Amino acid sequence: MLWQHLVSLFFGGAFLSNAVPHFVGGVMGESFQSPFAKPPGKGLSSSTVNVVWGIANLVIGYVLVCRTGDIDMKKTVDVVVLGLGVLVMSLHSARHFGQFHGGRVPERS
16 A cells, blocks of 8 residues: 555545535635635635635545545545544644634633
8 A cells, every 4th residue: 555545545534624614604605714815714705715615625635535545445544544634624623713713722821
């Protein structure tokens, strides 16, 4: 197994996870942070921009998981690495977006 295959699955999972908040927020008609806002990642983008960004993340995730990574759902290592990508991006998103949407961010000491 090539290590590039596992890297592709990890980042594919991250892109698939990132697709969810942007697409859902956009479909709900809500403004949401995106890389295209000013300032990037902090300002709000329109719901249309977020739908497009969510779909772009979905396509990139699909390509990384199903085309480049070519996941085998019967191989535990493939599923675990994909899941780690989803977990890492999900935790990062929860912490980042929580700053703007009422989630608690622990104080640094």
